[in-house]
Amino acid sequence: TNQSTSTTSSSTSTSSPSASKKEKVIASWLPIMQTTAYYVALEEGLFEKAGIEIESAKFENPNQIIDSLVSGRADFGPPGAAAGITVLAEAKAPGTFKVFGLQGGGIKSNFINDGLIVKPDSPIQSFKDLKGKKIGTLPGIQWRTITQYILRRNGLDPDRDLTVEQMAVGLHVTSVVSGAVDATLSLEPVGSIALSTGQAKRAMTNPVAMFISDPFYSGAAVLTAKFLKERPAVAKKVIQVIDEATKMANQNFDKYRPILAKYTAIKPDQVNYVTQPRLRSFSDLDRADINSYQALIDVFQKEGILGRSMKAQNLILEKAQLA
Amino acid sequence: MVNPLLLPTPQATLTTLLNSLFSGDLWRDFSLTLYRSLYAFGIATVLGIPIGIVLGANEHLYRSCEFLIDFFRSTPATAVFPLFLVIFGIGDFSKIAVAAFAGWLIIFFNVAYGVMNARKTRIVAAKVMGASSWRIFLDVIFFETLPQTFIGLRTAVSLTLVVIIVAEMFIGSTHGMGQRIIDAQQTFDLTQMYASIIATGVMGYALNQMFLLIENKFIHWKGK
Amino acid sequence: MVNPLLLPTPQATLTTLLNSLFSGDLWRDFSLTLYRSLYAFGIATVLGIPIGIVLGANEHLYRSCEFLIDFFRSTPATAVFPLFLVIFGIGDFSKIAVAAFAGWLIIFFNVAYGVMNARKTRIVAAKVMGASSWRIFLDVIFFETLPQTFIGLRTAVSLTLVVIIVAEMFIGSTHGMGQRIIDAQQTFDLTQMYASIIATGVMGYALNQMFLLIENKFIHWKGK
């Protein structure tokens, strides 16, 4: 794995001589594909140009991002912060978060977000073939719920017809290859990496979009209401920067592939395998996107992990608020 | 001062704890984690004490394994989990094995050190009475090391619990307190999370108290 | 037998290790993790030994804190991380603080037990010579407990390393061996993963050897 070797590392950028005038903004981010726009913004110096000094903390676990936002230790979560967990946190602390971007994949739009990963010679082609087998998914209630929902949609009882094993992302390919499980429901780039090794394949592409909503977004860009209220001008600049970076990433994804190796676990020789995620900037967000987000919220509510109904629309930042 | 969402009040936490106790699903997670921890701890003890005594008594042998011992003591059990996955599969047992391994290292290390630091006079006395090495292990070194062994057991019982929880949290599992903690974390139900953490801590405390009771009952000669 | 992708050969692993050594970025991760671990361990030692001695000598006081001690020893440091995040912020220091806390508990526990199990004759002798409690701590109990303290220090130095790695793995960090391990795991580069684990283990071994050297040099009276 190639970690960043350059000095413009992800932690702080204090290289500018006019640092004194700059607004300091703290970001908590996850090292995943969906965060690409943030990497682009850092690489292209967009924050600096906007007069913003970024202090960023990298986390492996989306919960820590939410914790750091709630505690006021961070101002915003760049694209890729967990969309589902944001909803769950907002339900507990209404009025804390505003979403200003969504990231994921879609069947129609042809961006890959997730896949059902199996061995190359596996007879499994869909969830229906999993009866009596073992499926792996990500640890925690969010993905357990999504998996159970999809299984039920496929006519399987997740408690009786098969075993659902929750396992850390790093174990997914290993478990499939070693035969510990028959399939995994994995987020990108697991599928791409599995494919690149030739040890596994995608039996299904974007199954979550297929069964919940197409497109499907698992990532979101969020900022705290506190940040927005206390420093609205800075918040606006941050959103503009991310918007611009998202545009750049979407238009010229291949150009930015090499920087993925610097910010994520992906190795330089793997950057060309990984698939492009669907990145929606603040200005892009439309009704279809919001409906998709709503569909995820509804699944959570149906499965009982969200105590009350919530409107995706209310979570999304309103253009008027930025004035 | 601090956001009560992040740091719920003790009352709220205890209320949640009590509610979960009576609503029933806490017991399932609690007992599953307890079962896994005790299973792991049992393996760790059964393998740790005898091997610790034997290696501690053969300082030469111990020194030649020292690299491996210190190596594994310093590597997170969760990092070597892929190895356990390959050997034991994905089921419960691989997580138990990881915790047992971590606990075993602690028990083994403490017992071996206890033996190496033991006063030699009593061993020598047994030797002169014609006791075989085997008898000396059983009758003298074992007892001589017992206070240290108990420190090891208590460290290990807490550690196996910790590893089980961490495995349940980060490697993933079906049910268990670790699962419960991470679920609460993900649903941002920090009251539930702290309630679950408290339940876990109480489990650890209870296990430790059990040892303390045994220790106080049997090791009457400490400090004499 | 086993798929070499899952269990790379020792040669492959060592080759990768050597390559990473020369390609340079291993050093950065290695030294960062070492720095964090030593930082955490330093805090743990400075706070653990004196508090351990004082509480061990006041068994009454110890018993009244026992619940908290056993409680926290049995709760994974990573589970209470949100708390540390709130107190120490999102920087590196909160992770160091978590590891220091875990190490502190171990050192403290071992020292306190060492004091409680210490032979009373020497303490009594100092008392009769008119030594103040303070002097007795410094001159007698400290030395009396030293073998046990070293066991605690060695357990703790490994544990802080483990917690730092786990924090780097599961909480996330910029650089460090834990980050390296989890990245390798996620990209299914098990050779690199084992190479990094080996590098970590060697770090732990080296730290332990350092203590062993000090121990063998200073604690000459063991078992006498």
Next chain:
Amino acid sequence: MSFRAVSDPQNLVNSDSGVRITVRKLTKWFNREPLYQDFNLEIEKSKVSCIFGPNGCGKSTLLNAIAGLVPIDSGQILFDGKTLHETRIGYVFQNYRDALYPWLKAIDNIKYPLKVARYSRIQQRLRVEELVGLFDTKIDLNRYPYELSGGQQQLVSIMRALAIQPAVLFLDEPFSALDYEATLSIRDKLQDVFQTSNLTTVMISHDLEEAVYMADNILLMTKRPTQIAEIVKFNSTRPRKATIFADPKFIQIKSHCLEVFQKEVRR
């Protein structure tokens, strides 16, 4: 050689008037059986009291109780108006081996009470030199205690107990491991100390001849529950010489003590 050549930095010198120890209504139980019950004893100041009694009658426990090292069930122990803490005690334990510090060299063991009493480094060194001269010892004091033989350890213990010029000296079978020559010589050195200071000494010995030879008062003890059977006085002048063993007075006192002892033990 004077025993107070080194001036005392704290002026806590072995008080000129000496220390009388009073044990009042001492009660101490072990395992639901009384060891002492309403036990009273007066230990004369600036005198040598030798305790002679059967094994397990509570001699060591009595010294420990007086020195505040074992809790007592009831009763009082008085140091002539002073508190225990204000009284400098020298103590040679019956288990002298366990009471030495194995992490300190023999010489530093001897210096330790001086360090506690805040003697300067130079004073510490001078005092140890003085003691070495007094005891004329050939032990290599740069060895650790566990490198010494039993007798050598006991001698180091005695030197440590005397280092700070105590006001009260407790000797629990202090010669049990010493060789013939060392025993004779140290007995006489101690006599010098008794003569030149106001030291109150309590010594336990199983050697009756030794006990009488050293004592001003011989405390004869009964079996458990322990009482004083008799206090026998022997006020022959010091320094006493080996010739005293043939002295009719000495022989008479010795045989009287033996008689009392045997009567008590066989009872």
Next chain:
Amino acid sequence: MSFRAVSDPQNLVNSDSGVRITVRKLTKWFNREPLYQDFNLEIEKSKVSCIFGPNGCGKSTLLNAIAGLVPIDSGQILFDGKTLHETRIGYVFQNYRDALYPWLKAIDNIKYPLKVARYSRIQQRLRVEELVGLFDTKIDLNRYPYELSGGQQQLVSIMRALAIQPAVLFLDEPFSALDYEATLSIRDKLQDVFQTSNLTTVMISHDLEEAVYMADNILLMTKRPTQIAEIVKFNSTRPRKATIFADPKFIQIKSHCLEVFQKEVRR
């Protein structure tokens, strides 16, 4: 009372011929100084040899070396054709306190060598009863060693050493903590044992009177590097009584020994 009432389950009885111990060219260094150098010694079988020598001359080390408890630098120790392991040894250590097992009650400490020698439970009990009868002890043997006084612990050590009817008995200052009465009585019990068995005994004592009283051979030792200064024989018949102390032969041997000892020590 016979000393072999309990039949030995392993037929490893105290061999009728007795055991002679030969120490040949023993060399032992401590801290770059020789303690023993080419030291030779013959310990007569079925006799009592008492070692008398100054503190730190290496008496305890010699016994430990013979019993295989300390490594020696060179030399040989022979047990009359047998190996060390085939020889039953009873040993009362100088630090008897540390050699008892605090996790066992006194009675179980005494039984322990019997357990090692695979005596049945009943035999163990009978043997302990026999010992208790022999020593006529009033110690509560259901106590743990740390609940006993120093002298009581030493007595338990002696009983433990004698429990398995050893062929070789090592006594390192075995009476140092015993009271007057106990010392006399145990000396005499031991004499009974010597008379009724072929036990080879080596005893260390700093009490010359005691050493001569107990001994067939008195081994007088020099200072370091240690040699045998002289072996003095005393072949008065047993049982010896207290009256022997006045026997001119006894007095003459005693004063000869003292002379040799003092010459050696003062050299």
